[in-house]
Amino acid sequence: MTQRKLWTAITAVIAVAVLIGVAFWLGTRTSDSGASTVARPTGQLPGETVPPGSAIPAPPWTSLPPTGQPAAVDIARQWLTGQYTLQATDAGPDAWLERVAPLSTPALRTALEQYRGGNGGQTWAQFQSQQCSRTVRDAFAQLNPDAPSTDTDKWLLVTGVAETRCAQPGPLPFPAQETVSATLELVQQADGSWLVNQRVEAG
Numbered sequence: 223m224t225q226r227k228l229w230t231a232i233t234a235v236i237a238v239a240v241l242i243g244v245a246f247w248l249g250t251r252t253s254d255s256g257a258s259t260v261a262r263p264t265g266q267l268p269g270e271t272v273p274p275g276s277a278i279p280a281p282p283w284t285s286l287p288p289t290g291q292p293a294a295v296d297i298a299r300q301w302l303t304g305q306y307t308l309q310a311t312d313a314g315p316d317a318w319l320e321r322v323a324p325l326s327t328p329a330l331r332t333a334l335e336q337y338r339g340g341n342g343g344q345t346w347a348q349f350q351s352q353q354c355s356r357t358v359r360d361a362f363a364q365l366n367p368d369a370p371s372t373d374t375d376k377w378l379l380v381t382g383v384a385e386t387r388c389a390q391p392g393p394l395p396f397p398a399q400e401t402v403s404a405t406l407e408l409v410q411q412a413d414g415s416w417l418v419n420q421r422v423e424a425g
Contacts, residue, residue, distance in 0.1 A: 294376050294408045294416040299361035301325045301418045302380040306402050308356040310349055315342030327409060327419045345395045353389035356396060358382045366405055374410040379403070 292300075304321030316338050323331055342349070349356075361382035369377030381403040386396040407420035 291414045292416065294410075295363040295378060297325055297408060297416045297418065298363040298378045298380045298406050299382070301406060301421075302363075302382055302402065302404055303358040303361050305404070306356065306358050306382070306384045308349065308354075310353045310355065314340075315346045315349075316340055322418070325418055327417045330417075330419055330421070348392075348395045349388075351390065352392050352395070354386055354395060355388075356384055356386045358384050358402065363406075369405065369407075376408045376416075378406050378408060380406055 301322050304325065305318050307318065307321060308315065309317075319334055319338055322334070326334070348354075359382065361380065363378045363380045365371055366377040366379040371377050381401065384396070384400045384402045386394050386398055386400075388394060403423075405422045406418050408416045409419045410416055
């Protein structure tokens with residue numbers, strides 16, 4: 223082999239070695255990039271490191287906003303709905319008192335006790351025998367323009383439509399659809415919640 227052929231062979235070997243080195247380096251970078259992508263769902267961003275034994279922080283999209291208290295208008299709608307809702311499976315026609323109790327101040331709960339224990343007469347007996355239900359839809363509450371309100375004491379006019387349906391035939395114990403309304407005083411509590419403190423017939 224001449225000297226020129228020898229140098230040509232050596233040059234070719236060096237070129238192959240360089241190509242192999244470049245390919246190995248590129249493969250290592252691709253593997254590192256894939257590892258960083260897999261780590262992102264755990265809350266670790268590319269380039270960040272977590273010390274051994276440390277908890278990986280939760281990703282920011284998993285945190286939930288703090289739950290606030292229901293607004294006064296929401297409590298007012300729930301109160302009116304609870305008052306006029308009635309099911310044939312209820313223990314009695316005064317079951318509405320239990321529904322509105324969690325939404326009422328202690329003073330109002332005491333005042334409402336006068337309605338407890340009523341048997342409902344023939345209407346309740348008919349309501350049960352016909353397997354009826356009474357629900358409220360389209361409940362709406364707004365500030366009563368005829369009553370003063372403050373940031374912590376609000377008078378709201380609440381209206382809705384009470385619907386009565388029965389599984390068994392016969393005359394309905396209540397109108398099929400009836401507009402119901404009330405004026406409610408809501409007082410804000412120390413924890414920011416609202417409770418109904420008074421109920422008067424809507425004028």
